[in-house]
Amino acid sequence: MSTLVLPLKREYFEQIRAGTKPEEYRLDNPYWRKRLEGRHFDSIELRLGYPKAADAARRMRLPWRGYTMKTIQHPHFGPEPVRVFAIYVGAPEA
Numbered sequence: 001m002s003t004l005v006l007p008l009k010r011e012y013f014e015q016i017r018a019g020t021k022p023e024e025y026r027l028d029n030p031y032w033r034k035r036l037e038g039r040h041f042d043s044i045e046l047r048l049g050y051p052k053a054a055d056a057a058r059r060m061r062l063p064w065r066g067y068t069m070k071t072i073q074h075p076h077f078g079p080e081p082v083r084v085f086a087i088y089v090g091a092p093e094a
Contacts, residue, residue, distance in 0.1 A: 004041045004064065006087070013048040017060060022090025025074065028083040036067060036085055046089065062089060 006024060008016070015021035024046070026032045041064040051058035065088040073081045 001042045002040070003061075004035075004044045005047060006044065007047045007050055010048060013046060013060075016046060016089050019091060022088065023086040024089045025072065025076075025084040025086055027077065028069065028085060032085055040064070044087070044089065
C-alpha cells in the first residue's frame with residue numbers, strides 16, 4: 001500500500017481538517033514531478049509538522065484522489081504566479 005506523506009504548517013492542516021481547503025499545493029519542480037507524475041497512491045497522509053509515531057491527533061489519512069496542474073498566486077510562493085500540483089484533499093464532490 002503506497003501512501004503520499006505531506007507535512008503541513010498548522011494553518012493549512014487546520015483548514016483541511018475544517019473542510020475549507022480542498023487542495024494542497026506543491027511547486028511544479030523536478031523534486032515534486034519525480035514524486036507525483038505517473039504515480040498512483042492508495043492514500044495520502046497529511047501531517048501537522050513532523051509528529052511522533054503515536055501522535056494520531058496530528059495526522060489525517062485520506063483517500064488518494066489525484067491532482068491537477070494549476071497556475072496560482074499565493075503568498076507562500078511569493079508575489080509572482082507559479083505553476084503547482086494541486087493535490088485533492090477535500091471531500092469528494094457529490
